[in-house]
Amino acid sequence: MKILVTYKTKTEFTKWYAEIIAKEVEGELIDFSKVTNEKMSEYDVVVYGGGLHAGRINGFKKAKEMFAKSAAKKMVVFVTGATPNEETETIDEVWKVNLTEEEMESVPHFYMQSGLCYEKMSFPDKTLMKLLANMLSKKENKSNAELGQEQAIKSSYNISDEKYAKPLIEYLLGE
Numbered sequence: 001m002k003i004l005v006t007y008k009t010k011t012e013f014t015k016w017y018a019e020i021i022a023k024e025v026e027g028e029l030i031d032f033s034k035v036t037n038e039k040m041s042e043y044d045v046v047v048y049g050g051g052l053h054a055g056r057i058n059g060f061k062k063a064k065e066m067f068a069k070s071a072a073k074k075m076v077v078f079v080t081g082a083t084p085n086e087e088t089e090t091i092d093e094v095w096k097v098n099l100t101e102e103e104m105e106s107v108p109h110f111y112m113q114s115g116l117c118y119e120k121m122s123f124p125d126k127t128l129m130k131l132l133a134n135m136l137s138k139k140e141n142k143s144n145a146e147l148g149q150e151q152a153i154k155s156s157y158n159i160s161d162e163k164y165a166k167p168l169i170e171y172l173l174g175e
């Protein structure tokens, strides 16, 4: 089974996970910007990874369109985000927003916690995060989730771990 692991990354969290996945499943690792429909057609499985940006999976729409036009048989998606893996309700919501009911069944999907990296963030992204931090700091009667979020976005952190890539790796090795 030929596996392509492709990813879109802004601050390299998704790239880090993509490298681990490609190595473990002996897949080919290619930056999504260099992938074409024709290239996708050379593989049985396309694994697409993207970071969460305001609840949306970066680049996923385009990846789906390209996959649909290719001859590849299966698409698998993984998403990295600052939300910890244990916050299952938030993550379920992410899938509901980003996948159709049909895709929920046909596209195996995996979430991997990452963190925030202000050093590598673009200026517009940094500005957005500052706005969010400001809004949260001014809000009264914050819920526990909002208090946690306020703490979490103050500075860079990395809660990535290889163990979060395991379920996807095991899925691919079992195919």
Ligand SMILES: Cc1cc2nc3c(=O)[nH]c(=O)nc-3n(C[C@H](O)[C@H](O)[C@H](O)COP(=O)(O)O)c2cc1C
Pocket (backbone or CB within 6 Å): 008, 009, 010, 011, 012, 013, 014, 015, 050, 051, 052, 053, 054, 055, 056, 058, 080, 081, 082, 083, 114, 115, 116, 117, 121, 125, 126, 128, 129
């Ligand atoms: C502007 C912005 C918006 C973000 N929105 C979310 C979000 O809605 N949920 C979340 O869990 N993480 C969010 N994050 C954190 C990123 O998803 C996380 O850092 C991700 O791993 C980035 O992946 P990348 O560096 O590979 O692009 C956001 C980060 C930025 C900079």
